[in-house]
Amino acid sequence: MVTLNVNGTARSFSGDEEMPLLWFLRDDLRLTGTRFGCGLGVCGACTVHVDGQAVRSCQTQMRTLQNKRVTTIEGLSADGNHPVQSAWRTVNVPQCGYCQSGQIMQASALLTKTPKPTDADIDSSMSGNVCRCGTYQRIRAAIHIAAANGGAR
């Protein structure tokens, strides 16, 4: 049995503890904002925060999450207006939108560590998150806007 906190709610899990967090979030909790993209930790679509750190939920086994605090896109802010989310809307970042939960979670974790990132900081932190539509330029712009608006909250 694994007990953990997801978006402020206590949860327990009693299945195969090798199962990645991704499928617990999606199939069990129906928090479908966390996306399946590769299953190998190479695309970033499944990025969530565990104790504030950005992790790939497809590579994070349930057994590692005892008493951990998990935040998904649904829990990033109470009102959906985290500075990163707002900045994403300001520059109309998404095209298809599928990867954007992961991008937003990665970007918000970046800003927590590096409140005023340079372009190089952004490229280095965000290059694990694939966007097949090619919204990178707008992601970079949105991160700068979020940084200016206190994105590290």
Add this chain to the structure above:
Amino acid sequence: MNAIENVSTRRKFLKGVFSAGAFVVASRVLPESAFAQDPAVRTRAQSAPLSPSVYLGVDPDGTVFIVTHRSEMGTGIRTSLPMVAADELEADWSRVRIEQGLGDTRYGDQNTDGSRSVRDFYDAFRRAGAAARTMLVSAAAAQWSVPAAECFAQNHEIVHRPSNRRLAFGALVPAAARLPVPQPATLVFKPKSEWKFVGKERPTYDLNDITTGKAPFGLDVYRDGMVFASIEHPPVIGGTIRSVDDKEALKVSGVQQTVNLDAPKPPLMFQPLGGVAVIANSTWAAFQGRKKLKIEWIDGPHGTFESEAFKRELIRTVSQPAKVVRNLGNVDAEFAKGGKVIEATYSTPLAAHAAMEPPAAVAEFRNGKAEIWAPTQNPQAVQETVGAALGIDKKDVTCHVTLLGGGFGRKSKPDYAAEAAVLSKKLGKPVKVIWTREDDIRFDYYHATAAVYHKAALDSRGKPTAWLHRSAFPPIASTFDHTARYPLGFELDLGLVDVPFDVPNIRAENGPADAHVRIGWFRAVTNNFHVFAYASFADELAHAAGRDPLEYLLEMLGPGKVLDLKSQGVDYSNYGVPIDKYPIDTKRLRRVLEVAGEKSGWAKAKSGGGKGFGIAAHRSFNTYIASVVQVEVDSRGQFKVPRIDQVVDAGVIINPDRVRSQMEGSAVMGVGLARTGEITAANGRIRQSNFHDFQVARMADAPFQVNVHFVDSGELPTGCGEPGMPPVIAALGNALFAATGKRVRELPLSKQKLV
């Protein structure tokens, strides 16, 4: 001069392919067609009292419902077409609700492919808005007993101009709904000066849902009692099962059973590929069970497919005379004169779409009817394919279209939806089929590999007097007729027969090629390799002549004219629209090149020492685009793309922000495809499997900045999802030459030595 000359074969194709894909040659069901199939009212737009069109309805509370029947995969179409209708109606955008249409022929064609949603439905959505507005105006005029000509619509109200009386849309709905729907020919459209939405930037309708994780994609559908299926497909296309040992798979906690799926009979079309499905109570259990399957396969004839040998075969094919598909003058006579001749052969590999959301679908079969939820570009093809797979009428297949986590052409082929349907019927419960990324990469309908040969005879100033080019590639036609070794006409019309240069002698040829994998349309389709070849070759000629490539291109285009391909033996499909309304006008191509020169600072651009500027232009999907790519190459031959300028003449633009985003995305995808986009095969098996070995552009290696410039031509609106790719690929190669002196004739670039 279509590639498939056997008319009956061709008809069989088109009949079998319904409205399929980038089959722009296929006749289409027109918008608001009389061939309507299903009279059931399924949308709030249709159940609203005032509903002059299948696309639009107004409720008495004033809510305007607009149906988007095209699929949203990132182009913004779910927002753009409703903007057209809402503008004509004079609606308040905050009171517009967008509904996603089910698969339904009453909407006309729904195959969201070929960059044609706006081209084909701009008028229909204008008519929908104008008809509702006209009816509301008439109702208000009747109520006030004034001439309708004294009334006009403004921001969700009808206003009587002389008295300034106003009535809200909602209040007028009951009376307006009793009026006859005006005939299309009587409708008066708003003049451009009064457009409020069209041509203005607007955030996409789903922006809030996407940024909060609420937007529903195909993978997000869950039904009560649903089971999860993961399918081990035969590793070679056309392969079959010899034996299955599922004992270990069944021991995995959560696995319920396995199901052997029937192997498809050729042609493969959109049929499921066969294999063994593992059914479980969760996605993870299905994946784990699948890993424990022990299957012996019979590979079939494609088990010997080797992509490297195949590439050499294509190159051999284009080194020999082939079928003539366009002819102007006499290139042979010109070559025989013995003047200066330049030749070059280009080749490009297979590539995968790799949309971020792998194929997935949910099916629920009950009482002889199927309900499908799928991220599909073509819900009517889902109805057809599922109907055929289950042996039921397509009218008994309901297809709900979710948002698509990318499409790029892959999701117009609904094999994955048919898999879910077949399993649901067998199991008697709702089934979700989830493809892994490995499945997606290994069982794609690939972007064709190609070889293109070019030869030109040059005059004393280095300008061509004869131009011969010849391509060979496994055709999309093969997916619909496995005996097809030549493309359908439209595959040649994308950058082969429509080379725009003003050369007195031109011949285009196409050679045969077999397909050993499923071939499909991929963003910009055959334009990608045809344009890479011809626009690289033009650049080679410019450098051979010691000329500036932009000046040389403008000279090659001549003063500008409308291309007459018919007189050169080409039955040009023109992306499915009439050539008289959308001619190939090289004046517009010149214009985008000239603007590209200005905006990119071409005149001051200094190539050399590892920095390079490259340029190319092409008309595709009726849109004219010029791209200027800047590169920086380091001492190890690694390159960066600091900037790309895209100049676009797409006629009237509905939502400039979304066209800009398409051009940005095309530039990113074009650079990624050219750099690392390669699928290879050995023993009929695809060697790549995931994003580590089929690499796509990431932030650090994507173009750093893409500037998009519009040429306001006032012409009819044209396609925007795809045409941004081809010129970027060619201009990138040209920039690398400018930077390094090394001409790249083979993709992917990651396998070439640049220094």
